[in-house]
Amino acid sequence: MAFIAPDNLPELLMRDISEKIIRNALKPGERILEAKIAEEMGVSRSPVREALRILEKNRLVELVPRKGARVTAITAQHIEWFYDIYEALYGLVARKAAEYADDDDLRQMAVALDRIEQAAEKGDVHEYYNGIFEFAGVGMRAARNPLLEQTLKELWPSNRRIQYASLQFRKDDLKQNVRFFQAMAKYAAEGNGPMAEKEIRKYAQNEKAFALRIANGKKMGKSD
């Protein structure tokens, strides 16, 4: 099979399939056949199965015993569900991060913020997304709650999937969104938890509304 040293086969496979789902190359409701993936990647079904378990944890596929794996649906409703949770959990992150962030955290936050600002300036949407995930990662670590971090990271793929769908519509308002991250960094530095949380909640609602406009404007994937 491949030439790369397969450091961790299931993880590798997972990432590959993950990317396909996020990019909508594998459509919602579509069935994923173990044997097919295994052959494509030149491995046996065992690591593919493990990859599917991970994807299930990340909510990109649904596993039904004896029926196999299907790409999870993603509708306007899913987007609403997602952002309501997003708001609650990142609200907690914001509050705790403002409470616990040390100088090192703030420095990393500044780096991520810079990245976001520059990407927004250039209109580079991909880089912008990378930046906000970096920012989120720093914030999560600063919140000093690994369980929260894990829970949130399991939702990242869903987040990326939703964002990917609205990618081409995003360009216009990048600069506007940058202000949120600037505000977040500021509140973290000041240790102003309540305002940080409030700001996040507003942001989440904005993002939800944005994603919903897209989802309702153009039909996303279909099933069956």
Next chain:
Amino acid sequence: MAFIAPDNLPELLMRDISEKIIRNALKPGERILEAKIAEEMGVSRSPVREALRILEKNRLVELVPRKGARVTAITAQHIEWFYDIYEALYGLVARKAAEYADDDDLRQMAVALDRIEQAAEKGDVHEYYNGIFEFAGVGMRAARNPLLEQTLKELWPSNRRIQYASLQFRKDDLKQNVRFFQAMAKYAAEGNGPMAEKEIRKYAQNEKAFALRIANGKKMGKSD
């Protein structure tokens, strides 16, 4: 091995191991050997591996590639982390359930509440716990957010584990806690989201404090 038709082997194995971890028969940090479980249960390692993946999703074990599975730690910090998330997510549940609950939901809630009240009356702690999980389940469904439901259910095993540890100290204050569930049912019926959320947050902080007292070895006021 057994005579039962193994409808879903990984699930069965998962439940068995799950219970052992929750009851502390498998201790935090303890290694779980695939071959050992497989032999004990009279199955091959394949279904055991899948069970371990599920347990990882439920945060009862940690899976490190090429090192195997270990029972996750559970310390005072873990308890704090857990209840902070608990508060955020059940806060959302409470708010949404108060908004969306229909007559059927309220009826089921009343049934669960009754179960809780009777268990508290009898001092039956196990039944009390069953009751509150039933209550939580109804509330989650009433909140009309399957993603939230899934996320929360993946945290149930952690919840049970924490509660199990404080089992024998629980008896005294069951009746006091009952008032909380009565209040929740009331707010749900009234559609009073904000108060429901506020009540949940208070409850979560109480539970956190209680669990922490136990974890720190202090026997809640009364010496012993």
Next chain:
DNA sequence: GAATTGCATATTGTCGACAATCGACAATCA
């Protein structure tokens, strides 16, 4: 013609075997 049954095929579930890797301890060397 619609629903039901029975089969052939496709797909998932489980197994046992072997390969790759890890951890601990012994042997070696500076």
Next chain:
DNA sequence: TGATTGTCGATTGTCGACAATATGCAATTC
């Protein structure tokens, strides 16, 4: 002595084969 390397048993990773189950389609029945 103390650090490094080598070796061996224990354990996880991957595989291919077979068993169990589901699915789609054609034949059958009413």
